[in-house]
Amino acid sequence: MESIPDHCPGTQSESAGQVSACQGCPNQSICSSGATKAVDPGIEQVKSHLANVKYKLLVLSGKGGVGKSTFTNLLGRVLAKANANLDVAILDLDICGPSMPRMMGLLDEQVHQSASGWSPVFLEENLSVMSIGFLLNSPDDAVIWRGPKKNSKFTIRTGL
DSSP states (O other): OOOOOTTOOOTTSTTTTTSGGGTTOTTHHHHHHTGGGSOOHHHHHHHHHTTTOSOOOOOOOSSSSSSHHHHHHHHHHHHHHHOTTOOEEEEEOOSSSOOHHHHTTOTTOOOEEETTEEEOEEEETTEEEEEGGGGSSSTTOOOOOOHHHHHHHTOOOTTO
16 A cells, blocks of 8 residues: 655645655646546535435444444434434445345345335335345345446435
8 A cells, every 4th residue: 555645735735746745656647637626426416315314424433343233223223213203214335244134134125226216125114224235136245346336336316
């Protein structure tokens, strides 16, 4: 893994790729071209699709095996049960090890495809789940996606 040069101005800086600290950096041409400052159209699409979602919680950790999925499962269930008027959706973004279908008891379920995208699987009337695990033929199948293919699969739709 290549290291960031000392005194790197950062990709969003006006001097990105142009100062002496950038000399020899493998990303110098990318930074100086301004490509890193371009607005990702996917970000705007996600913002648009999530505009009507009042509260968004992200459960993450830099370490595996600490209980993120367990916590998310329990939190989703508690929130949905505590208030029947609250719509709760869980989005399992663990591409390589999607455990939410198993934890939620939804292994045999599949998402539904429509003209507007994928519809999540509903555990309760007010609790839905979306996971790459629902798109696999078997819970033991591996997902090997990289780059654009991986990113294109997770366009978040308003159906969630």
